[in-house]
Structure formats: C-alpha cells, structure tokens
Amino acid sequence: MKEGPNIAIIAALVGDPARANMLNALLGGTALTASELAAEAGVTLQTASSHLSKLQQACLVEQEQQGRHRYFRLAGNDVADVLEGLGALAARAGHLRVRPGPKDPAMRRARMCYDHLAGEFGVRMFDSLVGRKMLLVDKDSVEIAPRGAKFVTDFGVDLETVRSSRRPLCKKCLDWSERRSHLAGSLGAALLDRMFDLKWARREADGRVVRFTPTGEQKFAATFS
Amino acid sequence: MKEGPNIAIIAALVGDPARANMLNALLGGTALTASELAAEAGVTLQTASSHLSKLQQACLVEQEQQGRHRYFRLAGNDVADVLEGLGALAARAGHLRVRPGPKDPAMRRARMCYDHLAGEFGVRMFDSLVGRKMLLVDKDSVEIAPRGAKFVTDFGVDLETVRSSRRPLCKKCLDWSERRSHLAGSLGAALLDRMFDLKWARREADGRVVRFTPTGEQKFAATFS
DNA sequence: TTCATACTTCGATCATAGTCGAAGCATCGA
DNA sequence: TCGATGCTTCGACTATGATCGAAGTATGAA
Structure with missing residues (x-):
C-alpha cells in the first residue's frame, strides 16, 4: 500500500462516461435535478441515482432537497478546477467529442x-x-x-x-x-x-x-x- | 454524445489503482524505468507495460529510451497539477492511505x-x-x-x-x-x-x-x- | 557469438462495476 | 384520501478491462 491521497478513487469516479457527463453538465454552474442529470448522462433514473450517491459520498457534488426534487451542484471551485484540468489534458490528447x-x-x-x-x-x-x-x-x-x-x-x-x-x-x-x-x-x-x-x-x-x-x-x- | 473534451477517458486512465500508483511515483519528479514502475504499482512487467502504453498514448507520460531501459516521466506540469488537484479532492474526502x-x-x-x-x-x-x-x-x-x-x-x-x-x-x-x-x-x-x-x-x-x-x-x- | 536482461505482445481467465426492470418510499397536487 | 411525480433500493444480468503465463524482441555484456 502506498502513502498519501488515493487519487484512483476520485479519478475512477470521474472516469465513468455517465458520471463524467453529469459532472460536465454541472460545470455549467447551475444546480440540476437528478432527472435532468439522468437525461444528460443518457441513463435511467436508477442508474443516475446510484451514480449521484457515489459522487456525493466522495464530496464531488452536493445535494439540496426541495420537496421531491433533489438538486445537485458541484461541491466547489476546486472540483471545477480539477474537471477543467482534466478537460485540458483530454483536449491535448485529442479526446474531443464533436456533435x-x-x-x-x-x-x-x-x-x-x-x-x-x-x-x-x-x-x-x-x-x-x-x-x-x-x-x-x-x-x-x-x-x-x-x-x-x-x-x-x-x-x-x-x-x-x-x-x-x-x-x-x-x-x-x-x-x-x-x-x-x-x-x-x-x-x-x-x-x-x-x-x-x-x-x-x-x-x-x-x-x-x-x-x-x-x-x-x-x-x-x-x-x- | 456530448460536446467538448472527453474527461472520462483521462480520468479512467488515472482511476486504475496500478496506474495511479505509477503516476504518484512519477510525481516524485524523477524518471523511472518500466521495471521500477511495475514494482511501485505491485503488478507484473506485462501489466505495467500495458498500462504505460496507455498512459503514453494519452499524453500523460513521456518515454525516453536508453539502451534497453525505458525511462518514463510525467508529460508536463499540467499533468502534475491535475494529479495534485485530484490528491487534494481525495484528501478532503478522507481517502488517505497511511502506512x-x-x-x-x-x-x-x-x-x-x-x-x-x-x-x-x-x-x-x-x-x-x-x-x-x-x-x-x-x-x-x-x-x-x-x-x-x-x-x-x-x-x-x-x-x-x-x-x-x-x-x-x-x-x-x-x-x-x-x-x-x-x-x-x-x-x-x-x-x-x-x-x-x-x-x-x-x-x-x-x-x-x-x-x-x-x-x-x-x-x-x-x-x- | 552467446547469454543475460529489459521489455513487449498474445491469449486466456477472472474480477469488478454498470446496467435496468420491478418494487418501494417520499412529496405534492387535486 | 388518492393519484401522480420524483427518486431510491434491490437483485439479476452483462460488459469491460485488468491480470499473468508464455513466447518473442531488442539491447548490452562477456
């Protein structure tokens, strides 16, 4: 076992396409509901719910409940910074998606x-x-x-x-x-x-x-x- | 399909424990050989070789050959910055390994x-x-x-x-x-x-x-x- | 030239995690 | 109170990628 922060855990969370799509959507700066994030990620509500639970436990997103709506947002600037940094590395390596x-x-x-x-x-x-x-x-x-x-x-x-x-x-x-x-x-x-x-x-x-x-x-x- | 950089690809690469251990070792700033990185990661040479190939293709590490030795180093400060950012997020979430x-x-x-x-x-x-x-x-x-x-x-x-x-x-x-x-x-x-x-x-x-x-x-x- | 060392490639096996249908819970509106 | 809506949990199924033994290639030393 190595010492120090276990970056694999955080990186693996971001590394799933569905979760990455949700985080990318949240980079837009607004809070989004679980349903909206499910649609952004192209998965069912059940899958989205499971993913959001993991992201929340890892302190990457925060949840705010309003009635039966669960709103999610990025946990802070530091999360956004890392995601943007990953985006720059991906762009440099040519991993750009164009629709x-x-x-x-x-x-x-x-x-x-x-x-x-x-x-x-x-x-x-x-x-x-x-x-x-x-x-x-x-x-x-x-x-x-x-x-x-x-x-x-x-x-x-x-x-x-x-x-x-x-x-x-x-x-x-x-x-x-x-x-x-x-x-x-x-x-x-x-x-x-x-x-x-x-x-x-x-x-x-x-x-x-x-x-x-x-x-x-x-x-x-x-x-x- | 979404637009923009595909951060999932880069994040997934970092998200494997063996690869994360190698990148962490490279954060030490020196170039390391494939054998050394295999030892750091706790995997066989074959597994390490496969991982390093992927990291190189994604422009996260660079290779320099000296005789039969292959030396690897991080591709740049930007890679180190992102890894350090991931470390800060992991530490905040309590994902710290202590030996x-x-x-x-x-x-x-x-x-x-x-x-x-x-x-x-x-x-x-x-x-x-x-x-x-x-x-x-x-x-x-x-x-x-x-x-x-x-x-x-x-x-x-x-x-x-x-x-x-x-x-x-x-x-x-x-x-x-x-x-x-x-x-x-x-x-x-x-x-x-x-x-x-x-x-x-x-x-x-x-x-x-x-x-x-x-x-x-x-x-x-x-x-x- | 031969042997040792460092590393790559191939193919088979195994472990892990994502997926969704079904069921259940919480909240809101009629 | 009841039905609709948003979301969570459970369990079964499937896909993906990491793993290593074996074989092969490249380089260096004797």
Whole structure:
C-alpha cells in the first residue's frame, strides 16, 4: 500500500462516461435535478441515482432537497478546477467529442465554464483586457491594473464586493476549444453576470451554451475590442 | 454524445489503482524505468507495460529510451497539477492511505511534490517567506517582493535564470498532508535544488521522501524561521 | 557469438462495476 | 384520501478491462 491521497478513487469516479457527463453538465454552474442529470448522462433514473450517491459520498457534488426534487451542484471551485484540468489534458490528447449540429459551434462561441465565460467570446474578452493593459499577466498569474479596475467599475461591476470574495479575483483558465486562456475567478464571474444583467446574453435553458443577442454581440465587440 | 473534451477517458486512465500508483511515483519528479514502475504499482512487467502504453498514448507520460531501459516521466506540469488537484479532492474526502512505519511520518515531514518541496518543511518554508513579506499572496496569486528577490539571490538562486522559465515563478500548491499551501513554480523548484546543492537534504534513493541532515535541518530552521 | 536482461505482445481467465426492470418510499397536487 | 411525480433500493444480468503465463524482441555484456 502506498502513502498519501488515493487519487484512483476520485479519478475512477470521474472516469465513468455517465458520471463524467453529469459532472460536465454541472460545470455549467447551475444546480440540476437528478432527472435532468439522468437525461444528460443518457441513463435511467436508477442508474443516475446510484451514480449521484457515489459522487456525493466522495464530496464531488452536493445535494439540496426541495420537496421531491433533489438538486445537485458541484461541491466547489476546486472540483471545477480539477474537471477543467482534466478537460485540458483530454483536449491535448485529442479526446474531443464533436456533435455536428447547431450546438457545437454555439459551444465554441460562448459557453459557461462553471461561472464564467468561455469560448471565442471568453478568449476575446481576456485578450482585449490584457491587450489594453487592464489585466497584467505574468505566466499563470493575472493581476488587475488600476485602469482595469476603473474599466470594470464603469462597466457596472462592484469591484469592492468582488474583491471581498475568498476566491482569486483573476485567474487564467485554459479554454479547451480555443486552446488559449479565458478569465476565471470572481472577476470573470462578475463580468458575465453583468452581461446577463445588461441583457447582452442569456444562458440557454438547458446546457452550457451562452446566447448573445445581436445587440449584445455588437456591444460586446465594442466593449472588448 | 456530448460536446467538448472527453474527461472520462483521462480520468479512467488515472482511476486504475496500478496506474495511479505509477503516476504518484512519477510525481516524485524523477524518471523511472518500466521495471521500477511495475514494482511501485505491485503488478507484473506485462501489466505495467500495458498500462504505460496507455498512459503514453494519452499524453500523460513521456518515454525516453536508453539502451534497453525505458525511462518514463510525467508529460508536463499540467499533468502534475491535475494529479495534485485530484490528491487534494481525495484528501478532503478522507481517502488517505497511511502506512504505519517510518515512511509515513517522513513523507509528512519532507517530500518531493513533482519538483518542489512539500510536507511540513515545504509549508514552513512558504509560511516563513510570506510572513517576512518576501512573497506576497493575494488569494491564489503569489508574487515575489524585492526583498524576496534579494533573499533568494543571497541564498544562491540565480533568479534571472529561474525567471526566464516559461513556468510561473511562484505558485501555490495545496499540501494534502498539511492541508495548507507550499511553494511550487520555478522558484519552488530552484529553492529545493539549492538545498540539495548545499547538502542540507537529499532525496531518498527510492520514493518521494526528502531527508534532511541534522545540520541541514538546523540551517533550514535558521533560514526559514 | 552467446547469454543475460529489459521489455513487449498474445491469449486466456477472472474480477469488478454498470446496467435496468420491478418494487418501494417520499412529496405534492387535486 | 388518492393519484401522480420524483427518486431510491434491490437483485439479476452483462460488459469491460485488468491480470499473468508464455513466447518473442531488442539491447548490452562477456
């Protein structure tokens, strides 16, 4: 027997296709019911129930009961980080699933990455902020510059509140579809929330796609060029 | 079929106990032969060979041939990061393996974490650098301060060379045994190398334990108090 | 050239875990 | 109170992948 954490247990849990699909769906950032997760995973309710029980026992997901509905969500940012890290390794090795149809390009354009914006739009926003020196990048480290603080405040983000979060303000997150980074962290989440508030975009009723309205797309381009 | 990276494939590879043991051994930072990894995993050479082939095809490990010896190492920092993240999740869920014997406490005291120092000593070093404001921490972000630059230069680290690395200079790494952070990144690696050069410590011939000499321990305590 | 060592490949066996139909429990609405 | 809905539990069945003995290949030393 070896010493230290038994990573095989956690990895094996994630390694089942049905469970991985559920975790991937939960990376969308919203709580989902057991039935919804069963549908996402393509298994029956019985199978989904068994899987969710295991994920919960391993502290990967949390459950919240509302009447007869059981809502599940990822247990924390650290779980999301590991799942995203696994996604980056899978993408690098070529393990990418592509579903021909309207959703795949939509996923590449703009999607939820737990609580922030990913895809073309996410990478474009990040590149714009860095290019205009509002964010300063040194390898994996991302800091907000004073001009960036002013910019996001003008944009409508309450930077004080966002800073008070225990999470990192700015963080790089490798985008599996663009193979470059987008902005995670509490600021990344706040900027996306603001776009929802401004009605530039809305998340699709199901799934991880973020839809920009034509007006929202124009304003996004103007703001992050 | 879902869109995006197929994390189940990578996770399932890590999820087998034998393969997880090999990856864990490789987290020690040195290249290991197929025979050594078979021993670490507790399987025959045939089984190990099959596993290593899969890990290589998935770009989790790289192989280097020297004569009839096949040396394997982790494919990169990103693989190590994900493995460490899985370790943190496993530790949080209580999936810790403890082998009663001299090695477990030694592992907790000082061990390799891919290329930097982990365990009590690693956490103590980090806390000391932060407490003396040589490293500045803001959530997950770690920066070196001028006084820290001077300190590590005096300590014998060629900061210019270390900075030129494409890796982050300073990075937090969650220590599964101490449940706090130690210093990863190119600076973390350089500081440990320097301690090896100074003969304060040496890595054990096999495994991840780092042994400090009595003199080295005293000097470590004096330097990082 | 021969023998030893490191490792790979093949094929058969075995263990493990995922699956779902059926039944049961908890909650909500009529 | 009863029926509908969401979900859990049980038990049987099936699929998958890890395992190793045997044989083969590549490399190095004598």
